[in-house]
Amino acid sequence: MAVTLKEVAERAGVSRSAVSRTFTEGASVSARTRAKVEKAARELGYSPNALASSLTTGRTKLIGLVSNNFHNPIFLEVFDLFTRGLQDRGLRPLLVNLSDETDPANSIRMLRQYSVDGVIVASSTLPPSFAEAFRDAGLPVVHSFGRYTTSPYVHVVGIDNIACGRMAARALVARGHRRVAFLGGPPGATSTQDRERGFLEELARHPEIAVSVTHATAYSFDAGRAEMQRLLQSPPAEAYFCGDDVLSIGALSAIRDAGLRVPEDIGIIGLNDMAMARWQNIDLTTIRQPLAEIIGASIDLVVATIETPDRYPETRLFPCRVVERGTLRALPG
Amino acid sequence: MAVTLKEVAERAGVSRSAVSRTFTEGASVSARTRAKVEKAARELGYSPNALASSLTTGRTKLIGLVSNNFHNPIFLEVFDLFTRGLQDRGLRPLLVNLSDETDPANSIRMLRQYSVDGVIVASSTLPPSFAEAFRDAGLPVVHSFGRYTTSPYVHVVGIDNIACGRMAARALVARGHRRVAFLGGPPGATSTQDRERGFLEELARHPEIAVSVTHATAYSFDAGRAEMQRLLQSPPAEAYFCGDDVLSIGALSAIRDAGLRVPEDIGIIGLNDMAMARWQNIDLTTIRQPLAEIIGASIDLVVATIETPDRYPETRLFPCRVVERGTLRALPG
């Protein structure tokens, strides 16, 4: 079916090596040979078999893109950016959906079978051990949206969730709120833990402000809504920092259904700034996570690690900022 | 780095063939040899190189998943279902993001270089010629969410958009609306054309009902909102069939911003029933597209075509149904 190197060689009247060399960057071929080969290749519609060449070169240009967040709208943006970014660098994403899977062993086996050059674990809910297992298996790996540690064992790219928690706290304090709360994502997620920690640390500096913490069972609309409905059974806080945007939107719907006004009765600040947050019917005040930068850096880092396998593990964090919209009252003054 | 067949063979004291056979389904190996090989493989942490074997077997178990809809929230669900469905059948999705690309040539070349076994084109906005180009290149291909034709040249799986247009029209007629309209997606998309056609055909049977048609520039929130804002400058229709859910949500936001009530002043019916449509703050009446069935059938069909390459091209359409929610007034009686 497919036309092979050998056929091109025969047609061009040269050796197979000559054909191979015209298609490999920086190999030694004369202009004359190259022209002959290119002509024959064009006539035959030849394009080299990337998998066959990977056998000898040891490179497939395949990157495993592993995620378990197939329900959070932000991940559509994430996949878009990752696939485009990888394509632009001549790499191919092999998508792995981890949905219920908690054990990395299967994914590792599969990705090794396909000899991926590297792996990007894109998830804020998987434990660090997950990416570490890939590294232990000898695969260059970057954990995007992972947790920052002072002694990283794998590359991590993302945001400083603790700083974000602080930032959220400051945003609420600056608006004069005296009873605030964190409505977090699943307690097991490192992103939740860190955002909570930063939030509480900052508020510890304001003993006059009452603060409480609860958790939704997932980063999802339903979970956010359910948790807020529960909260509304007792007198709620004046303003909530929600674990992420989709949780925020769930919470908002519960608040409005209860006949309360946003931001007058209850203020909400989210995190992510997904596309939907700026839809005018949502208009969510949130903390913007610079997705494009995070993803660009993740790709750069996985590429660098492929080239230098024992590169020192590195953490790259990007600053976030509050995006003012309509779910938090205006700053005084 | 990776452990090879040869090493396992040496350790187990058998030939390379024996090792290969223990790892290929239905090959002839004695229980004793198999045990020896499995032991050695386990000790060495061996797993066969799928790419190397693809060289001789001609199968990579790689499926190209090609799409250009990386901005429509429904596609997160689509990717989730496709990746899970493929994984469950032992296949691997190689994701191709077509975003701005309009020429299939690049994608074809790339997918052939990686010897994908088949291709799924998942898009309701790409022209039929796109999938046809894959077929012409000799790749088994299924166009998911594509247009139904009476003489199909490639496999198509999706819905009958004309029937959906009719269904939407009947839903509006049944509610007693006398001035209705279609707010379509991009005019170039076959899905838009067909939904419009069905809608108008059905309404042609009701000459007493006034009907109008306009188009948004994309299947997106912003486009839907902008188009509805434009429409509201003149007296609007009583009810709109919007090209899809995300367009509907954009339209809804424009309507509410204009101080009009839904469904009392203006009714909206969408199409897709994406997860967000049932969020209580959206509560969109819409036509449900059975995603899981469409995607399951697409995978079945691409697998069948891989096994029987000259299989007769087939169209599989799944019925849709109206999901009653809050953006269309109740049926009379």
Added chain:
DNA sequence: ACGCATTTTGCAACCGGTTGCAAAGATGAG
């Protein structure tokens, strides 16, 4: 224990490329 049918096994060639090496060819200096 023997002969025959059936498994099981290893050899060697092959899949579609790449690459070290040495021979062949081109280039330039003298």
Added chain:
DNA sequence: CTCATCTTTGCAACCGGTTGCAAAATGCGT
């Protein structure tokens, strides 16, 4: 024109597997 040097080329081995074929081993009936 010769010789030394540099470039281009083809050979052959290899990457990690699979598979047709014939030889070896096994099982079975008697």
